[in-house]
Amino acid sequence: MVPRPEGPQPRPHALPQTTEDDIDAVDEQLLALLQANGRASYAELARQVGLSAPAVHERVGKLETAGVITGYTAVVDPSAVGLGVTALVGIIDSDEVDDVGMLEAMSALPQVQDCWRTAGTEGYVLKVRVTDIPALEDTINALNRVRGVSRTRTTVVLSTKWEGRHGRTE
Template identity: 55%
Template structure:
């Protein structure tokens, strides 16, 4: 990635709905050249998706929980992950260093729904235990990170 690609990625992180003409104006290229560059960034996997950022509370998912998962030593990690993937309440899954193997970010509508999710997680073959924290509020999330050039 060169400096123009980094600029394009940063601009799209800020507003993925920018037109090729507007992107071109901001980076000093033609719209067709920007279209080609963005296509290459998509094909190479640098740009993985475009999404609408939705207010979780407005769509009935106002409870956010972070759930640490301790794996059972006899469990199959791939099976555990597939089970997590099938649960629509789980928004993110991170593989962790330390006692807990995974950290899940879940969004549900009510505390009762969170309780139901935790029970399902604890009944999952390969899960030894869970530890849950409930977010009281979200100050920010999904903040775009600057795309800095690699250090030599």
């Protein structure tokens, strides 16, 4: 297995920017395989797409350089690290909304794992992971104190059937 760096690495000689039109069926297959298993070796990827390992290495490098592949991560079971409660928290903006300040304040809370800017009543939706319900209450209280937050609306997740599309075909 070829070790992979944390994220895309700059190349000494920049390759042309990849556009959506430049991504062919083999690149799409490589992306699907890497999403299912980011630790797959170039040899394993090559076997599955019918190319040589050096050709796959070059293609993956181009996808990284172009920003199509933005990094490689480990998927961790939240309950295994003591985060037994997941909630989706909608942020309803006040008239004094300061997107930059709000984003800084929300990103400073380690309980906030994901943040989406949304259309509709809620300006943002956050995925929050905490140890228990009192910790969720503390997090919601902290979010409600952020300048620009009028109020929040929280949905507690009862169970997770799947997250992401790791290993799934659409």
